[in-house]
Amino acid sequence: MTEKVVFTQTVTEEMLAVNVGSGSLRVLATPTVCALFEKAAVQLAQQFLPEDQTTVGCSISVEHTAPTPLGMQVTITAEMTAHEGRNFSFELMAEDEAGVCASGTHSRVAVSSEHFQQKADAKAK
Structure with a gap:
């Protein structure tokens, strides 16, 4: 099992601040950066869990600097x-191709996938 995940993504239209609703510019949106960070953390944590468990995010701190x-x-x-x-x-x-554009920290907690979903669904009843 690895303790690091790395992947590369091309910035697309739907990832831009103007399209996400987080700003008026045609640049990678901060909420998109957060989602990409969570995606990497989920992939990494899942390697340490049984199939019936997943993780949920509980905190994230991001500095989007470029x-x-x-x-x-x-x-x-x-x-x-x-x-x-x-x-x-x-x-x-x-x-990005010019250097570091964002950094941060993130915390996740392991949960039972089924139990957590049932708990969420019960809120709608």
Whole structure:
């Protein structure tokens, strides 16, 4: 099992701030960066869990320090910094073709997939 996940994504129209609703510019949106960070952390944490469990995000702190334009590649890295019981912690980094554009930390908690979904569904009744 690895304690680091890295993947590269090309910035597309639906990832832009103007289309996500987080701003008026045609640059990679901060909410999209957060989603990419969570995607990497989910992939990493899942390696340490049985099939009937997943993780849910409980905190994220992100500094989005440079703009990334449409069509540019962004590389996302999540590195596990702690795994204690049900709790997972991660250091996160996003690098575009010009350098680091965002960084942060993220925490997730392991849960039973079925039980957690049932709990959420019960709220709608």
